[in-house]
Amino acid sequence: MTLMNLLAGWGITPPLIEHPPLFTCDDADRLLVERPGTRLKNLFLRDNYGRRHALLLTRSDKQVDLKVLSRQVGWSRLGFASADRLQRYLGVEPGHVSVLALVHDRERQVELWLDRELEHGDDFHCHPLRNTATVLLSKTDLLRFTSRTGHTPLWLPVPAP
Incomplete structure (x- = not known):
């Protein structure tokens, strides 16, 4: 079953945008990728x-x-x-990481931390387990997804240098 089919089965049907491979936020900047919503950094x-x-x-x-x-x-x-840990716990390679990779963390060994600055965001940009596409995940769908995978987000004020 594909990720998009799984999401649809959970009532999550975000728009899917195909694009050239984007390994980093800087790649999207260089390609001048413009989309509505909130761009994310996934660490x-x-x-x-x-x-x-x-x-x-x-x-x-x-x-x-x-x-x-x-x-x-x-x-x-x-x-x-x-990269080995990333593959072991989230089932993806570097450059393909997003919250959607938590679908592979069936034993819930990975905690999910969300920056409080995102609380009022929407249409979050997420790779659907590959960096050649982006889905725009609404905040409601993000929380529905994390509930279905058993990952309770911890909203915290993320410090900057």
């Missing part, structure tokens, strides 16, 4: 010991102070998880 993080993992969603243009965020959430030294 797959791990604690210092590699025992805890989180997917952080924030604005595409925001720099994140991982040292301050680490203290804020009470985790030992946050860092970026490796």
Whole structure:
């Protein structure tokens, strides 16, 4: 079953936009990709010991102070998880990450952190497990999706440097 079919079965039918591969937010900027809604940066993080993992969603243009965020959430030294961990926990390669990859985290080993600055956003730009397309996921559908996958979002003020 494809991701889009799964979403439709859950009553989630976002628009799908095909495009050239976009590995980073900068790639979208270079291609002058303009779409309505809220562009996201998706950071797959791990604690210092590699025992805890989180997917952080924030604005595409925001720099994140991982040292301050680490203290804020009470985790030992946050860092970026490796490509191997990304594949193991979310089933995608670097450049293909979005909240939709949580569909692969059936054991709910990855926490979902959402920047409070996104609370009033809508039509969130998400790769549907591949970086050659984007879906525009409404806030309602985002929360419906996370409910169906068993991931309760933690809304937090994400610190910038």
